[in-house]
Amino acid sequence: MTHPAFNIKKLILAGSAVFTLLAVPMVVNSVTGLDLGVISSAQAAEDGGAKKGSANKGGAKKGAANKGGQGKGSDKIFRAPVSGEEEDSDRPVWAGVKGGKAGGGGKPAGAGSKKGDLFGDMVVLLRDPNGVPIVVDGYVQVIAYYYPTGSTTLVPLTNPDGTPVIIPRNAEGDLLPTVTIGTTTYEVFGAEVDLGRLSVGRAPDKVLAHSLTEALSKLTSGTVTLDSTGRLAVDGVTIDSPLENLALYDKYMTTGSLPGVTLPANFNPASLLAAAADKYGEISVDTVVYMNSILGINTGATYYDFSTVDYDRATTWSTATAIVLVLKDGVYVPTEVNLYNTVFDTNLDGLGDNWVDPTAVGGADDFATAADDYRAVIEFVHDNAVR
Template sequence: MTYPTYNFKKLILAGGTMFAMLAVPLAVNSVTGLDLGVISAAHAADDGGSSKKGGGHKGKAGSQKGAQGKGGEASKKIFRIPAAEEDSDRPVWAGVKGGKSGGGGKPVGAGTKKGDLFGDMVVVLRDANGVPILTSDGLVQVIAYVYDASGNLVPLKDASGNPVVIPYVDGELATTINGVPVYSAEVDLGRLSVARAPDKVLQHSLDEALAKLTTSGAVIALDAAGRLTVNGTAIDSPLENLALYDTYMKTGTLPGVTLPANFNPAALLAAAADKTGSISVDTVVYMDSILGINSGTTYYDFSSVNYDRYTTWKNATATVLVLQPDGVTYKAETVNLYDAVFNSTNWTDPTPVGGADDFATAADDYLKVIEFVHDNGVR
C-alpha cells in the first residue's frame, strides 16, 4: 500500500470567517437553465456529508442520500447481513443524529466556546484546500440544495453540471432561485460532535491510547481497516482515535510511538466516526476547526495529500463471513477489500492536484472498510 505524505505548514487567509467548504468549481449567483439532478456518486461524497435534513435558512427538514453506500453491490449480496442493532459504540454524550448541528446539538458538559461557535454547519463553496471562496462582498457561498422527485435533498446544478450557490438578497440568503425553493444542507458530524467537549475529555482518551501504544514490548501495526493495533488488538475506541487524530494533525507525530510505515491519519478520523455515516470534505474541515487544527483564518495544508484508492486497497484483504451458495450458511473466507468494499471501482480525483478532497475520500474509504469488517467479521 502507499499512503500520502503530509505537510504541516499552515495556509493563511485574509478575513475572519471560519467555514467548511466544498471542493467544487466556482458557481455564479445568477443561474439559468438549471438541472435539478444529483451531481454524481463521486461528487456527492464531496458535496455531501450533509445531514438528512435541509436547514440553515428558512427551510423545512427533508431527506438526502449521503455519499455512495458502504460496500459495493457485490458485498450486499454475498456478505452477512447484520441483524438490526443499536450502534453500541455510539456514546450517549455524542448526541443523536438529526439535531440542529447535524450531531444532535451540544453534548452534555461541552465547552461553551466550542459548542456555540459551530452551531450552524452547512455545505459551502471552498477551494481544494478547504479555504473559503468568498463573494466580492466577502461572504461565504452556500451551496443550494433542492428536493428531487423522490423527496431527497440534492445539490442544485447549473446547465454545465456545476453546483449552484444561493444568492444573497439584502445581505440575507435567498429562499428561491428562478422560482425554485432552495435550502442549505447541514453537515452531520454524528458521534464526532464529542470534539466540542471540554479538552479534558480528549486528554484522558489520549492518555489511555498512548498508554497502550507505549507499553513495554508493544508491537504496533495496522489492521485490515488501517487502524492502529497493539499486539494484534485494534485501538477501536472512537474517543481514543479522535484524540490520536487531534494530536497527530497538530504535531505530525504521536509521542513515544513509532508508527507503521503505511499509517494514514485519515484512518484515525474514520475510526472515530459513525460506522454507518460518511466523511466529506465538510466533515474534515469542520472537525479540524472545532479541534483547533485550524485556528482563526489559518487552515491545515492538505496540498501534499494524494490518495489513490486502487493503490491503497488493491492487495488489502480481510477474513469475513461469506454467504454460501445454499443461501443459508456462512463461511469464513479471506476476501480482497478493493473488490468486496469498492466493487473494484477506483476514485477519480476531481481536482488536478492533491488536497482536502483526497484526505476526506481516504477517510471515508477507511470508514467503509471499518463498517464492512465490523458487519461481516468472524465472531
C-alpha cells in the first residue's frame, strides 16, 4: 500500500485572495473573518423554521433551509461581518447568571474548555479547492438539495451543466424555500452534515488530551507499523480507539508529527480521521473542514492548506490485501483478498474503480476522498474479520 507524502502548512487568507471555485466555472473573492455557515437548532426555531425529519444516511435533514427562510438570528451565521458594523449580542438574557435559567449547578470544576461551542447544525456549502466557503455579497453559498418525486432521500439539485444549484436569498438575505430551473420549481433545503461520533471533538479539551496521552504511550512502547486498513499499529496491535485516533489526528494536523513516534512509510493522516469516524457514515469535504474548525486546526481566517495533497486510489490500494472471511461451499474460510478490487468495485466487474479527481491539482477533495476510502476499507475488514 502506498500513500502520497503530506506537507504541513497553514493557509492564511487575505481579504483580496482569489480562489477558483470548485466544480463551478467562475471565480469569486474569499473574505477574512467569515463564519462557517452553521446555524443552531435554537436559531432555526427562533427564525420560524422547523426541521421535517432526517433523510438519508449521510445525515441530510429536510428543513435546514425552511419555507419561512432564515431570519435575523441566522443572518449572523450566514453573513460575513461588515467592517465597522455593530453587531447585536446573541447572548440570552440569563447569560452570566450562575447555572443559567435554573440557577443551579454551573460548569464543573476542571471541566476545561469545549471546542466547537458555536457549531449547531452544519450544512453543505459551496467551497473553493482548499475547502474554504465561497462568499458572495457577504453570504456563504448553501447548496440546494431536494426530494425527487416519490423519494424520501435528499439529493443535490444541479443546473443543466451539472454544476450545483445555490439556494437564492431575498433582499434581506433570507434563504428562499424554492428554486425554479427552466419551467420546474423545486422546494429546496440545506443538507445537514452529520458528524456522528466525530462530534466528540466538541468535548472539553481534557478528553482528547487524555486520549492523546494514552495513544502516544502505546505508540512509543514498540514498533509502529500500518495494519491492512492503513491504521497505525504497535507490535501488530492496531490503534482502533476512535477517541485516540481523533486525538492523534488533531495533534498531527496541528504540528505535522507525533511526538516521540517514528511514523511508518506510506502513513496518511486521513486514516486517523477515518478511524475516528463512524464506519458506516461518510466523510466529505464539509466533514473535514467543519472538524478542522471544531478542533482548532483551522483558526479564524486561517485554514489548513490542502494544496499539496494529491490522492490516487489505485496507487494507494491496488496492491493492498487483507485476510477476511469468504463464504466458500457454505463455509466461511479465511481468505486473502485484494482490497482495491473488493472494496472499490463500484460496477461489479471484479476490478477496482479509481477515483476521478474533479480538480486539476490536489486539494480538500483529495484529502476527504482519501479519508472516506480508508473508512470504507476499515468497514469492510471489520465486517468480515477473522474472529
